[in-house]
Amino acid sequence: MFEDLFKVVKKRFNDSEDDYKPMFKCPRCQETSPLIRYEELHRVCPLCNYHGRLSAQERIQITVDKESFCELDSGMTSGNPIDFPDYEEKQKESAEKTGISEAVVTGTATIKGSPCVVGIMDSRYMMGSMGSVVGEKISRAFEYAAENNLPVVMFTASGGARMQEGIVSLMQMAKTSGAVKLHSDKGGLYITVMTDPTTGGVTASFASLGDIIIAEPKVLIGFAGRRVIENTIRQRLPEDFQLAEFMFEKGFVDMIVERRKMRSVLSHLLKLHGYDKKEV
C-alpha cells in the first residue's frame, strides 16, 4: 500500500545528493536555483517557498535556545525483532551517513526561555521510518513531559512504519499515541510541526494528535502514497494533492508557518499556554 509513497520519498532522497553540487533542483517547482541561496534560506526554495528537509542537528540549531538542548535516550539503538536479514547493516549505514543513532532525536530545551520537550525526526535515517527505537523514544518523551508538566513540540518527518520490524513497527503507532493521550489527559500542550514528508503510520498516529498542528509550506502530508491512490482511481492527481496547503484547506492543519518565523511562533504559543521562562 505504501510502496509508491516510498518510491517518491526515495527519489527525493536521491535528489538530496545533488545538494553537494552547486545547484538546487526543487522537487516542487522543478526549477533550479543556486545551492548557496537555498542554504542561506535554511533550505527553502527561493522560487516557490518549498521548505526542504533539515537534519535533526540543523533543526535543533535554528529552533531552540543556544546550548539549551539536553538529549534524552541518546544511546538507544534498535534490536531486530523479526530477525530481518541485513537490518543491522542497514542501521549501521544510516547511522554513519547521518551522524545520529536513529530516526528521531528527543530532548529537553528552551525556546526563547520557555521550557519544553522537543522531538525531531530526521528523514535521512531510513526514511524517518518508525520502528522500536522511534516508538520508544517518542513514548518516553511524552511520559517525561507528562511527569514534569512540560509541553511537547514534535517535528515530524517520516515515510511511515519501518517495514524491517514487521508488526512490531505497527505497534509503535499504538504505543506513541497512548503516550500522547497520557500527556494530554494531564493537561499538557502538544504542538506538532509537520515537515517534509509526514506520511503513513506517523501521520496515522502521534503526528495527527497535536493540540495545535503546524505545517511548513509545500511539505508532503498524507496517509496513503500518491501512486497507490492513482492506481486505485486510475487518474492523475493534481500537483497540490497532499501538500500542506491541501491539508490546511481540508481542515487538518491549524496554520502554515514559514521556517524563518517558526521559532518565534512556537515561543508565542508556548507562552500563550502559560509555559513561561523557568528552569527545566
Next chain:
Amino acid sequence: MSEKKSAWERLQLVHNVSRPTIRDYLPLIFTDYYEMHGDRLCGDDKAIFGAIGRLDGRPVTIIAQVKGRDINENKACNFAMPHPEGYRKALRLARQAEKFHRPVICFIDTPGAFCGVAAEERGMGEAIARNIAEFMTLRTPVISIVLGEGGSGGALALGVCDELAILENAQYSVLSPRGFASILWKDASREQEASEIMQITAEDMVRLGVAETIIEEPLGGAHNDLDKISENIKEYLSKIIPKKCEKDIDVLLKERYTKFRKIGAFIE
C-alpha cells in the same frame, strides 16, 4: 490443533472467498442485535459494521470490518477497506458503549484502510490516530479478534484493546506481503517470500506480545465448519468478557497501556 500450515498456505485460506465474514458469525454468536449507522459527521461507511446486541444475555457493542461474500457485497462494503467515516463511526459507538457500560468487541478483517482521494481529504491519518488514542483510554473493556486479514493501520484502528485474539489461520501485519515485497525488493511477485519472512501468523503474534490468544479453526480452515468456528469464538468471548468486566477499570486501563507500551526491541 490442526496441522501446522506455512504463512503462505494460511494466506490462501484467508483470501478464500468462502472464508466466513462477520455477517456469518453474527447470528451464531450474538442475540437481539440491532445494527447502528453513521458517524454523525459525514456519512455511513458500509465497510464498518456497528451494532448493539447481547452475548450470553449481556449487552455488548459490536464493531467489525465487513468483507463481502460475492462481488456485489464486496462492492457495497468496499472490500472491507474503510474510509475515515468508518473509523469515526466506530469511535462514536465505542464512546456510546463507554457511556452505557457495555464492553466493546471488535472484529478485524481488512486488507487496510482505503487509499483514495476522498479518504485523504477527510483525514484518514487523523481518523486512525484518533481511534488509537481514544481506545487506549476508553473506560470499558475492549476485546479485539482478527478474523482473517489484519492489514496495517487500518486494522490497528480497531485493535487497541485489553486482549487480542487471532484465528489460527488469520494474519496481522504492518502491510500486505505483496506491498511489503514491492517496497523492500521492488518486486511484488516475491509475495510468498515476503509472507514467510514477515512473521504474520497467529503464533508470531503471541510470541511478539501482540496477541494473547489463538482461536483454533476446524481442520482445513474456518470455512469448513462455520458452526464449529463460531462456537470457538463464542467460547472465547464468553470466558474473556466477564473476566475483563469484573476488573477495576483503572487497573484494566493501566494494563491496556502496558500491553502496547512494552512492545519493541531496542538496546540501551
